[in-house]
Amino acid sequence: MLCHLTSSDAAARRPQIARFARSIIASALIGFMVSGACFAQGTSPRLPPPAPAPVTPPAPAPVVPPDVDPVDRSALLQSVDGEVAPLFMPALVRGNQLVRVVVILAGDSVANARAKASGHKISLAESNSIETSVAIQQAAITPLLQSRGARVLAQFANALNGIKVEVPRYRIPELVALPGVESVRPVGVYKIENVRSVPFIGAPLVWQGIPGFRGEGIKVAIVDTGIDYTHANFGGPGTVAAWNAAFATSTLPANPAYFGPSAPKVKGGTDLVGDAYNANDPANNTPHPDPNPLDCNGHGSHVAGTAAGFGVLNNATYTGPYNSGAYSQNFGIGPGVAPKADVYAVRVFGCTGST
Secondary structure, three states: OOOOOOHHHHHHHHHHHHHHHHHHHHHHHHHHHHHHHHHHOOOOOOOOOOOOOOOOOOOOOOOOOOOOOOOOHHHHHOEEOOEEOHHHOOOOOOOOOEEEEEEEEOOOOHHHHHHHOOOOOOOHHHHHHHHHHHHHHHHHHHHHHHOOOOEEEEEEOOOOOEEEEEEEHHHHHHHHOOOOEEEEEEOOOOOOOOOOHHHHOOHHHHHOOOHHHHOOOOEEEEEEOOEOOOOHHHOOOOOHHHHHHHHHOOOOOOOOOOOOOOOOOEEEEEEOOOOOOOOOOOOOOOOOOEOOOEOOOOHHHHHHHHHHOOOEEOOEEOOOOOOOOHHHOOOOEOOOOOOOOEEEEEEOOOOOOOO
16 A cells, blocks of 8 residues: 655654664664674574585495504504505505415304303314314315415414415405405514513513612523523623534533623523433433533523523613613613523523423
């Protein structure tokens, strides 16, 4: 409907229009002030909710080479000196490199069967039956592994049901996809350098403090294959030439600089059997004792080093300090549990065999 106003009507309504305009302006100012206060306080004014963002379907999961422990995929992001650590490079990088892995199969090993027995002791016959089943399963899958470039190195039936193989890195996903394969795990490489076991039991924490807790005044007898007293771990020169010279006269009294009361570590001992002794060999089961317990096997030297070796750092005898921070160094051979103890070699094994 259209309204027509006369001049007298318009004049009469001007005050009403002015008041109406002022109320609109005041409302607008109040609204602006409230909005400004809300933003100043970190609170957004009520606005219509934004339209939902388009949903992008997730990308397929990348194939991760099984030479990385599947529990810790973050290892793929580790780096060394700004470069991706070689161990964690994806499968297609260095793809032709041969790696060693264990293909673990789904069937139970003897150990798994024992764990599931719940109090039942598995008999020898049952154990043999499990081993036979494992052998059949492994025989069936071996040609499939070989057809994918894998070379079989060893087979396991007791601790696990698995086949150790060497295979080009890029073929690992193919092994994972084979029927009956539960997982493919890396083959660990372990060294006998005594750099983990001593810290693991907390020995360096015991070294920190009273000096007597490093082995001072303690005498340790190593009843084993003898001790290589020419080794740097026991204060010797640590050379092949030194060992060869000692072995050439190993039935005679040893060099007192390396063995005996004046020696740095191996203070004495004896050889009760001789180099050729072997209890299971009728031709060599008669002992031939001598005064020189030089180790020609290695086991006794390892045991002595774990017990009381000085340690080897930078191819030389480590002389300390022996404290809680000692193992932060890059040892070739770590110090023993009691590095200041004296050791005595009692040899009861020959170079090979039993006693």
